[in-house]
Amino acid sequence: MTAMCDVAFLLLTFFILATKQKPPEVLSVKTPTSVSSTAAPEKSILITLTKDGKVFLMLGDDTKKAQIIEDFNTTRGLQLNSNELAKLKKWEFIGLPANKLKSALNLAQEIPASQQEGIPTDTTNNELSYWMRSVTNAYAGGDQRDLEKMLLVKGDGEALYPIFKNVKNAFKANDLFKFRIVTEGENVPLGSELYKTGKTEKK
Amino acid sequence: MAEVDTSSGGSHKKGPGVKKSKKLSTRVDLTPMVDLGFLLITFFVFTTTMAQNTAMNMNEPKDDKDKEMKVKNSGAMTILLGKGNQIYYYYGQLEAEKVSEQFKSTNYKDIRKLILDKKNATPIDDLMYIIKSDNESTFKNAIDILDEMTISAVPPGHYAEVDMIPVEKELIKQTELANGIK
Numbered sequence: 248m249t250a251m252c253d254v255a256f257l258l259l260t261f262f263i264l265a266t267k268q269k270p271p272e273v274l275s276v277k278t279p280t281s282v283s284s285t286a287a288p289e290k291s292i293l294i295t296l297t298k299d300g301k302v303f304l305m306l307g308d309d310t311k312k313a314q315i316i317e318d319f320n321t322t323r324g325l326q327l328n329s330n331e332l333a334k335l336k337k338w339e340f341i342g343l344p345a346n347k348l349k350s351a352l353n354l355a356q357e358i359p360a361s362q363q364e365g366i367p368t369d370t371t372n373n374e375l376s377y378w379m380r381s382v383t384n385a386y387a388g389g390d391q392r393d394l395e396k397m398l399l400v401k402g403d404g405e406a407l408y409p410i411f412k413n414v415k416n417a418f419k420a421n422d423l424f425k426f427r428i429v430t431e432g433e434n435v436p437l438g439s440e441l442y443k444t445g446k447t448e449k450k
Numbered sequence: 451m452a453e454v455d456t457s458s459g460g461s462h463k464k465g466p467g468v469k470k471s472k473k474l475s476t477r478v479d480l481t482p483m484v485d486l487g488f489l490l491i492t493f494f495v496f497t498t499t500m501a502q503n504t505a506m507n508m509n510e511p512k513d514d515k516d517k518e519m520k521v522k523n524s525g526a527m528t529i530l531l532g533k534g535n536q537i538y539y540y541y542g543q544l545e546a547e548k549v550s551e552q553f554k555s556t557n558y559k560d561i562r563k564l565i566l567d568k569k570n571a572t573p574i575d576d577l578m579y580i581i582k583s584d585n586e587s588t589f590k591n592a593i594d595i596l597d598e599m600t601i602s603a604v605p606p607g608h609y610a611e612v613d614m615i616p617v618e619k620e621l622i623k624q625t626e627l628a629n630g631i632k
Contacts (some may be wrong), residue, residue, distance in 0.1 A: 248481070248484070251480075251484055252480045252483055252484045255487030255488050255491060262494035265494075279589065279593040279594060279597075280597070281593060281597040282601055283505065283507070283597075285504055285505050285506075286504060287505040288505070399505065400508075402593075403589065404588060404589060404590030404593075405588050405589070405590065407586065407587070407588055407589070408583040408584070408586075408592055410589070411589050411592060412583075415510060418510065419510060419512075422512075424509060424510040424511070425508065425509050425510070427507055428508055428593060429503050429505055429506075430504050430505070430597075431503065431504070432504040436562075436601060439562070439601045439602065439603075440601065440603035
């Protein structure tokens, strides 16, 4: 009995720890569900749409992060010095308009996510498309499909459609036509067409 | 199962002349603890797998005015996503005199059957679902309808997201007013 108890608690401890392995999310987003069965890649360029319509950018590929940020700095003429660039690189996500980055980088503390206003995506000033240009520049020369696999849009179900459309426009402006949407997995409904064609078939 | 013997507490007082009570075993019954352990394990096993994030592929068309696709009236179903999780739909093209007949509303539960019926009633080459999202519909709505397409196994290329035209916006507004959707 004691042995069994030991095993049980060992497993319990393992699973508790394993669940905490996932990095805590700064931006809480409740994603919609879909029947898609492909797992979301870990390394990604993630665009998060929050409930109140703010857009955040997370550059998850550390090998290119510096390059993207430097490219954005030069193309948008932000005039960030090397110190500020290094600081920006440490940010987990970017949720500020370009013109406010410099002052924010000189603050002693990082601005919490809830107080960041998000990257502007409206039609007159779609800064996200400038960011995406820097991203495409950084990945230029490589396989376009690798980049496409990494492009993720994660949105809160309650975010309004026009914001998503703006994000799509930012992609389109840079000839990025394929991307992925992060959703929560859901079972294929019984009796549906997809169910009949076989659940194992991956789309 | 584990039962604590309380009877030995009050009545058997140790005193002079009273025989020392039987030595109690220090072993505790572990069954409930193991039960609890396994219950928690099962719980964590389930929660870890359920929260798996999945990725849905999106393919956007290139905006090219010269390559606009012609769609057969007989095979087209236009699905309009409105606010308050409402769906409006019509088949073919809107005709001025028959608008009230054509323009119908539904919800996300019933749309599956409508999509399927249309799919079964139309030759696959003519089939086209046109999805238009209202400015007040949500991200979830847009994803849900794309998911419905996958669920009903509509082949890729037979559905597309298109911008709404003013006539449809006006119709949605009117229907929303009539149905009291805020």
